[in-house]
Amino acid sequence: MRKMRRKGLASMAVQTVATTSNPAVDLGPAAALSCRECGHRVPLGPVFACEECFGPLEIAYDFSAYDTEELRARIEAGPANIWRYAPLLPVPADVAGKPNLNPGWTQLVKADNLARELGVTGGLYVKDDSGNPTHSFKDRVVAQALEAARAFGFTTLSCSSTGNLAGAVGAAAARAGLRSCVFIPHDLEQGKVVMAAVYGGELVGIEGNYDDVNRFCSELIGDPAGEGWGFVNVNLRPYYAEGSKTLAYEICEQLGWRLPDQIVVPIASGSQLTKIDKGLQELVKLGLVEDRPYKIFGAQAEGCSPVSTAFKAGHDVVRPQKPNTIAKSLAIGNPADGPYVLDIARRTGGAVEDVTDADVVDAIKLLARTEGIFAETAGGVTVGVTRKLLKEGVLDPAKTTVVLNTGDGLKTLDAVAGTGLTATIRPNLESFREAGLA
């Protein structure tokens, strides 16, 4: 089941291990890097693949010193951003004093109007991450990678991106006083391009799709040209990925330290979904929430649905696809964490589903009309999938359900092109009446 992914990582891992050292660093409770496949542990460093089996590395923590109620009090007394959870993240103790974007603690909106439209009776919430500094959840992951980059002495921050990450890296580097050079597919939405370019770093369009961009970045890491570069989602990926846990922490804290019953999460690489699951499990282990079942649902666009296709076919292997969808932020045809998403959806009793581009547009408008939230296409995907899974009887309308909106509609205006003026009138009441508006 894992063979395909391991093979893909093999060359990158060898290059990375060969060109970097593992300096001793203090990243708070982060104790080591541990292989998700074989459990092999290595010291904290800018490596991302296991030297034994090429499986992905993730952060292993030592939380043993924490007392549950002391930890809860410390979190609640913390700042209204992700750093309230610093004791659970791979960061040094003094992180909050350093210049960074301080993302997080976004609104958990009780979406009663949307619930009525969809027939949800158990409580429907939208976790609205468009409220972050660069208007997507990517600020959370970049904030972790930035701390790791500082700890390892990188001077250039970089990434391969479907758009939102490029903006988040550009902004974080600007605030931190680092150079940034980021790579995106050349044909992204104008809103994403401007958001990525405006912070003054270098923005490079690659002739190809995201998977081509990612391959290029892996080559650059192994080349002298990439020396001193921290690629937030490649050689800093274990640290970067931990940022998504803060979504799980916030949702539970905002629900009154309670697990939701059902969560609907968008999937591009699948990293966010896997770390939301990790975050929920940590809260249970730490005693911060009561242990009870929850289900995680993954959402994709039909035009880039490698994970939902595998889920529905009952496969363990995720077959790569060539993306063709308006949901460009989710357009990763070869998702690194796809197999783990399948495991989590199956283990928790969730599902992975996809919706058409027309459904995405309709769902963007539905969320805007009912809750006053203007989502980017990724939010259209999660709301669209939520509606579809409710209709299919897969989501339980009587359960507490959280739907993620991970980005801002202002970055994907083309998706709702044609939405505009109700009427154009002369500046007098007669004209207003003629237009049927009185």
Ligand SMILES: Cc1ncc(COP(=O)(O)O)c(C=O)c1O
């Ligand atoms: C707005 C938005 N939502 C969700 C995702 C999915 O993230 P992941 O790659 O962690 O699955 C992305 C990724 O680029 C994104 O831009």
Ligand SMILES: [Zn+2]
């Ligand atoms: Zn391993």
